[in-house]
Amino acid sequence: MSGVDFMERLLDGVVIKWIELGEVAEIYGGLTGKSKSDFDGGNAKYITYKNIFANINVDSSILGSVKMSESEKQNEVKYGDVLFTGSSEIADEAGISSSVTTHFDGPVYLNSFSFGVRFNNDIPVIPEFSKHLFRSSFMRSEIAKTASGVTRFNVSKGRFRKILVPIICPDNPKKSLEIQAEIVRILDTFTELTAELTAELTARKKQYDYYRDQLLRFEEGEVEWKVLGEVLQMRAGQHISASKIMPNSSDEYSYPCFGGNGVRGFVGTKSHDGEHLLIGRQGALCGNVQRMKGQFYATEHAVVVTASNEIDIDWAFHMLTVMNLNQFASQSAQPGLAVGNLQGLKIPLPSIENQKRVARILDKFDALTSSLTEGLPREIELRQKQYAYYRDLLLSFPKPESVEV
Template sequence: MLSLKWGGGYELVSLGEIGNFYGGLSGKSKNDFKDGNARFIPYNNVYAHLSIDFNETESVKIEADENQRALEYGDVVFTGSSETPNECGISSVVTQRPCEKIYLNSFCFILRFHKPIVTLPEFTKYLFRSHHLRKEICKTAQGVTRFNVSKNKMAKIKIPIPPLEVQEEIVEILDKFHTLTHSLTQGIPQEITLRQKQYAYYRDTLLDFKELAP
């Protein structure tokens, strides 16, 4: 079994070095969201799921000559603003290859990695919700009554790039805990709470690279 502390063989790189940030839908009016001919991912889909759920979409009108950016496999999607810094930059990852063009709401933004992608989408869905990265992302929020993520600050955040076999093993462990935790719809409340704490512990411990930074 994988050690709870990585043994090396990885590097820390800033998000700005390995990807670009892009906005969601732009230039849309209320009428464009009536009887649309295309689908887009709403804000709540991003906020609620580790992976984008293509079954939870809404419609929007997209003209043939519009320059709107569709989601791609491997994209990391973030909520752009919130009333509190702690709820800014909540992530969800495109872990399936879209079978059609699907767009993103205007209140979220995309981190698109350069090709070839060096991180597994199944790995990044856990990485960007780990305690350490959530803390760093929250620091990028700016505002008074409503907070917005600064993409310039986000670009400076560093993430680990462990070997693919390490990423795969981390995913295997966390998938099991995630499935177990979210399948507990019935049972003793204390047991459900315990499973949730175990999942959070393994996720944050496996993805805690702070002490291992060179």
């Protein structure tokens, strides 16, 4: 039986009602009144922006900590809530969702730059179902329309409340839950397989990280140490209006434009040419390092790194990666890296010949664990595409004429 036939059979005679989200759920905000110092340790737990962005359901094992007084009144996250990132430097990545599918032992709060959705008690929605629904291609396209901005796109709560969501058998909760559970059963089969492959790849990467750390470990006095600012030039990229960034490459817009987390699109002018490193300087994923070759444009959300004659660019890449620059980000709701702080960090500097030799070894190890053309990374990519196909198929409910597809 094909996927289409299965859906027709599963939904035979089933009523699907599309209702504005604001009519079936309440929307609440994240932490308020918090300063940078409040996130430097703390007595309470909160769900980070990165946790929401990276997981279709919240990972309760990696909660952040925040200082909270007994008299504070903050919104608590509950089982069944759907959490959303409130902003992003890329419009299509604003409003990324993560469902709460576990019960917490105590109060848990929400990152300031995020918000939560809590369905009304009379609306039958399984949390495991919502984790797939709000990541489906159709719902993502609708959510993206609620975001606006110039250098950073923010979700409008007013527009978000008007998003139409499919409610299965609103007058027959038992039937609704049965259909949701069947869809979840099928989709979880794909995500569980992907999780198994990812766990195996993670184990291999840990092995690679061990050997990498051994090759990059030096004691004081063993080699010369210098601060990054002495051997690497670090400068933030340049602002460019979002209206000048195109989603696809063309003859007129041929230069890839990079923000803090990767490619934002393509632009008609370049800011850099040659071999450089890019460090994300803003957001939950700040501190990520990537190599660049050729002509490109870097926005102000990225730090462009240029190597001096004393340091090999590939050696610098591996050293900056192993230094885990994210740990130096400001501990606030919206983390960021200061270029001045990075320039003061120390780095070991063996001879240029040894730098190149070690970099070549690490590049070979890296290829084994991150190549998208072979091995586990390729298998994971194929499974993710398979999951996305069936997710969108199983969640392609009949839509009213007022909903544009």
